[in-house]
Amino acid sequence: MKKIIPVRRDVKINLDESRVNNWHEAGPHVTHFFNALSVLFPAGERLFMDSVRAFKDQVQDPDLKKAITAFIGQEALHSREHEEYNEMMDRSGAPALKLDRMLWNLLGGLQNVLGKKMALAGTIALEHYTAIMANAVLSDPNVTGKNSDEGFRQVWQWHAYEETEHKAVAYDVWNEVMPDNVYNRFIRRFGMVLASVIFWPVVMYFHARLVFADPNTKGKHAQGYKAVAKILLGKGGIFRNAISDFFDYFRADFHPWMHDNSAFLDEIDAFVAQVNKAMRNPNDEVKKAVRARMAKNVAAAAA
Template sequence: MKKTAQPGIEARKNLDFGLDANTPKYWHSNDPFKTRLHDALQSTFPEGERYFIACVRVFNDRIEDPKLQHEVKEFIHQEAQHGMAHTKYNQLLAQQGMPMKRLLAFHKDKTQKDQKRFSPEFNLALTAAFEHFTALLADAYFSNKETTAGMDPKMKALFAWHAIEEMEHRSVAFNVMKSIAKVGYFKRSCAMVYATWMVMYFMFSFADNMLEADGFSKWQRRKMFFKNLNWMYGYKGILSSFTPSLLRYFKPSFHPEEIPVIHNYPDWVKAYDESGNPHKACEALIAAAH
């Protein structure tokens, strides 16, 4: 396993994305399915981030390495900021008539049950698996211009910031899992299978619930799904594009840092450091994309 250069972790706080009631209802290409699929995915982030933080914190007292201690601290700060930002957007979805109270309660209940019935080690392995998944979304969405072409600029900036910071802390839970919790290959592989199923389940089921709340019939929703199969799973599909990197997790010697960060990562960081503006940083990221 050969590691690549890993950027430092920086928790950027209180970012303003300007998301309000004027944000387009169907902000991705004016397409209900594409929009609600992303709305569904991001809706799970606040509770997911709290779960990740809790699962890593269990092992805090056993961490002696100062570098890893610092990384865990910054990881927690970043995840907390992500949760707050996506909570604000979930509130906007509720104002649109989305059944957020019911959906988020269901997700919270499922997450809390998993946290209780699984061992601390397996919960940490799940966290590392989810972190690998979300870090790969950065490359899937922001390494080229085409993927995000139809997105509303405000939502694009939100996802870009989240993706950038996911790459920065992508190794933290994995390193705690390996060096502190001593989780073996079989357990971490099982966790990845379960985590992948969970992401797909919540993303598709919540999206379907949201589209139903939008007034689309079951037949219309199924037509949307099949119409977008190529966009999701075709050549360069939004989900199929990062499947090879996702599968690398099952290599016994795998480490997240063997996958390079996206080539335009420094462009986002430079623009943000100069301006403090996530929108300008996102513009720089897209400008440097393929």
């Protein structure tokens, strides 16, 4: 498959702060599942950017070099939008920024202990998770909910489109810079095991913290957790349909584009244009403040 070079797009999504804890049509518990993922992004995507950037100088392929720059630029913009989202959660009483700080510390420590190679192995494993979730979001409108709040649906759809577009970049870096030997093949697979045993407990813990900080979930946990299980593992759920895609990661001939969903890429520009046109309140002060604070991060990513 031809190398896909991602594109940085300055999306302007307007989120309705009053809906931040209950934007999903399936209720607050499912909302908090997506919100827990949102809390993971600023620190998680920084790890991805750093891990790929660390090997940029060893990459010879000019198209892959361009793809790396665009990958870093996209992840920086994702973080910017999720910072705004997470700050809204925090203002609503959710411990979003506390959890965010906890994750920065955890991932910073892990990066130091594990080193550059293991960090890249973890990154390509987590990019496989995001690619699977992104495919579910784009394939089935029930994942984000047809009747959910539009702004929140849009932020997840936009993120899913771009995660799909850049899903192979970190993997291609690994393939180009790591000699194909038994040790590196083991490390790539071990990266998935390690990423999984860290990712799921963190997601479950963050989810529980958000659920139990929200007074609107009180007395509704049985039905709420059932709704979360349905969206993850039920018929048409995110992972029910993707078990074999997940395990393909352990195949010797694995490549992210062996799951070819590139047809979604044709939809991105029209989607972003429509979202930007529909922006309801372009002069919002909070949005401006987050953008000003994150501008340095975004500019550094483009360099």
